[in-house]
Amino acid sequence: MKDILAQLKNSGYKLTQPRKKVLDVLLHNHQAMSAQDIHQRIQTVNKASVYRVLKLLQDLGLLNIESINNEKLYCLTKEPHHHVICKKCGYSEEVACTYSFGDFKNFTHVQHQLTLTGLCKKCSK
Amino acid sequence: MKDILAQLKNSGYKLTQPRKKVLDVLLHNHQAMSAQDIHQRIQTVNKASVYRVLKLLQDLGLLNIESINNEKLYCLTKEPHHHVICKKCGYSEEVACTYSFGDFKNFTHVQHQLTLTGLCKKCSK
DNA sequence: TAGCTATTGCAAACCGTTCGCAATTATGAT
DNA sequence: ATCATAATTGCGAACGGTTTGCAATAGCTA
Numbered sequence: 001m002k003d004i005l006a007q008l009k010n011s012g013y014k015l016t017q018p019r020k021k022v023l024d025v026l027l028h029n030h031q032a033m034s035a036q037d038i039h040q041r042i043q044t045v046n047k048a049s050v051y052r053v054l055k056l057l058q059d060l061g062l063l064n065i066e067s068i069n070n071e072k073l074y075c076l077t078k079e080p081h082h083h084v085i086c087k088k089c090g091y092s093e094e095v096a097c098t099y100s101f102g103d104f105k106n107f108t109h110v111q112h113q114l115t116l117t118g119l120c121k122k123c124s125k
Numbered sequence: 126m127k128d129i130l131a132q133l134k135n136s137g138y139k140l141t142q143p144r145k146k147v148l149d150v151l152l153h154n155h156q157a158m159s160a161q162d163i164h165q166r167i168q169t170v171n172k173a174s175v176y177r178v179l180k181l182l183q184d185l186g187l188l189n190i191e192s193i194n195n196e197k198l199y200c201l202t203k204e205p206h207h208h209v210i211c212k213k214c215g216y217s218e219e220v221a222c223t224y225s226f227g228d229f230k231n232f233t234h235v236q237h238q239l240t241l242t243g244l245c246k247k248c249s250k
Numbered sequence: 251t252a253g254c255t256a257t258t259g260c261a262a263a264c265c266g267t268t269c270g271c272a273a274t275t276a277t278g279a280t
Numbered sequence: 281a282t283c284a285t286a287a288t289t290g291c292g293a294a295c296g297g298t299t300t301g302c303a304a305t306a307g308c309t310a
Contacts, residue, residue: 014255014307017306034297035297045259047297051299055299067192071296140276141275141276141287141288141289142275143288160267161266170289172266172267173291174289176266176267195266254307255307256305256306257306257307259304261300261301263301264300265299266297267297268296272290276286276287276288279282279283280283
């Protein structure tokens with residue numbers, strides 16, 4: 001927590017309540033969460049602000065972001081890892097980056113959906 | 126094309142114009158496309174119908190789906206593979222399932238975003 | 251403590267996607 | 281070929297997650 005707050009400050013950002021609260025939620029939750037989930041836990045922070053904090057954290061490279069059913073799931077980056085997510089109830093577990101499909105004990109019908117983004121030659125100039 | 130149409134028919138679905146047209150677009154395009162992209166090319170097919178055809182193809186397991194910036198990108202499943210997508214212009218290339226980060230010659234700042242979905246023990250009963 | 255600027259809250263807009271329903275079309279039987 | 285029937289489509293409106301503009305607020309620096 002303090003590391004991240006320090007990083008924010010060093011990057012020239014203010015240490016505001018919304019930022020601290022969103023970070024706090026992300027730190028104490030070990031499942032990937034949607035912006036709505038986060039907002040649910042800190043209703044004193046406006047939903048738009050939750051999104052803005054998330055955008056900031058993303059820009060700083062602190063977030064792992066995944067998509068399911070048109071909504072994004074966020075969690076702080078630790079070891080590079082992903083999540084398996086139950087399509088029905090949303091229950092999720094972490095998965096190492098180098099998984100194989102035999103690894104899933106608690107899930108059936110596992111499908112993968114990967115997005116790699118970057119900048120192509122032209123755009124990176 | 127004929128294989129897929131046959132599969133549709135065998136599964137009890139009608140061979141309608143919208144279905145043929147969407148399939149045709151997907152077959153002749155080698156980049157991952159959004160529903161909007163597809164609709165753009167066949168404006169005689171209603172956008173809602175494009176989505177319905179895509180849903181159908183997905184249910185039949187014929188589609189690879191990826192997410193970028195709140196929109197989904199679709200392509201027909203061949204070998205299991207993914208895409209690298211330029212964050213700025215959307216240019217994309219196919220990537221083998223077993224890529225390593227050194228593989229990207231035409232992209233910089235590559236980030237990955239993987240979603241694994243499935244059914245957890247409880248929900249798969 | 252005051253003053254400046256970044257940041258927030260709010261409400262409205264946005265945009266991709268989904269839905270209900272009446273009109274249309276593909277299909278198999280006559 | 282034609283018909284009857286159910287599946288499918290087009291349309292428009294709704295939906296839900298996310299973003300944005302702007303005035304009000306709060307954090308930082310001196």
